[in-house]
């Protein structure tokens with residue numbers, strides 16, 4: 001079954017025929033994207049079956065004592081999609097809309113992401129269905145520790161290494177690291193990344209997703225002859241990736257013309273000061289209402305005229321319904337899965353460059369890799385070293401993707417997928433099938 005090799009295609013690629021009705025199930029979308037690359041690479045059917053399904057899925061119940069004394073039983077997942085190139089790697093998401101299919105998709109995207117930037121990991125992801133905004137810190141701690149203990153049999157520094165994702169942070173990782181270490185009886189820093197620096201976290205991990213994205217956008221701007229200085233930037237989502245991107249782009253003298261969070265957005269064509277937005281959000285919980293900017297909706301933000309649009313929130317925000325109305329020149333995906341395959345097709349036809357998630361937001365997992373290496377080796381690299389290493393990896397990955405685009409005349413996501421899937425396929429083939 002695994003005897004076939006990864007063949008070079010004989011004919012130029014065609015965009016695959018995708019179903020007439022728009023698919024919004026993230027796992028189905030991830031499979032559609034994979035099928036396109038597998039078809040292009042003419043992968044053996046058996047190998048395709050292996051790569052389009054997760055290796056391991058764990059669902060756990062998380063009984064959690066709430067502050068009022070009642071016990072709430074929450075549901076969590078950890079999915080390992082593929083471990084052919086190394087241990088599983090990927091964040092943990094706390095969100096009310098988490099589903100198993102979403103976690104499966106996110107795990108699969110992690111496999112392609114670690115392969116795109118060529119770091120020695122497979123892909124995994126976790127999620128807990130909960131509403132962290134309505135939980136106290138003590139409730140979150142109890143839930144996190146119980147979730148960590150429930151997924152403990154399948155995580156570890158050489159098996160699967162969690163990290164932060166939507167609504168989880170360095171504190172969440174410290175609790176997981178502590179829970180794991182207490183249970184196994186000794187300190188294991190390398191079981192998670194994105195930890196606080198005081199307990200083995202890496203310099204630069206906080207800013208890594210946004211900084212990696214900046215490096216990729218800088219390279220894309222060079223190719224498209226867009227000057228970042230003065231370029232207009234709209235950012236959907238003001239969490240870690242979105243807020244840090246706003247700051248980094250402003251430092252490069254780009255103009256942040258719109259920002260948003262779950263409650264809505266704000267715009268000012270003369271530019272918004274990201275530091276003021278951050279301070280305002282810290283006080284009032286949202287950017288909406290900040291002085292010096294007028295109110296817009298998230299939908300308005302996505303379709304406004306700008307040079308660079310950065311979706312930095314959740315999946316499926318650029319779809320069949322708004323792809324025709326997008327006016328950005330470049331879309332840089334800080335979120336995972338913000339663009340549907342239908343929207344991709346429309347944007348490609350309209351000449352809008354989509355810098356895909358599996359390349360563009362890979363700075364986070366790349367600095368996670370640095371953190372893990374530092375933990376294994378007992379090293380501590382400084383911020384300049386981290387940034388230099390990150391830039392090298394992001395620029396190399398960007399140029400690998402551009403080479404693939406040029407060679408095969410395909411849009412960036414398809415090129416990144418071809419590159420990533422061929423690397424994972426090669427590792428799977430050379431290892432062979434057990435037993």
Ligand code: GLU
Pocket residue numbers: 089090091092113161162163164165166193194336361362364365366368
């Ligand atoms: N959650 C981040 C992502 O989606 C980071 C994962 C990691 O550092 O392992 O890429």
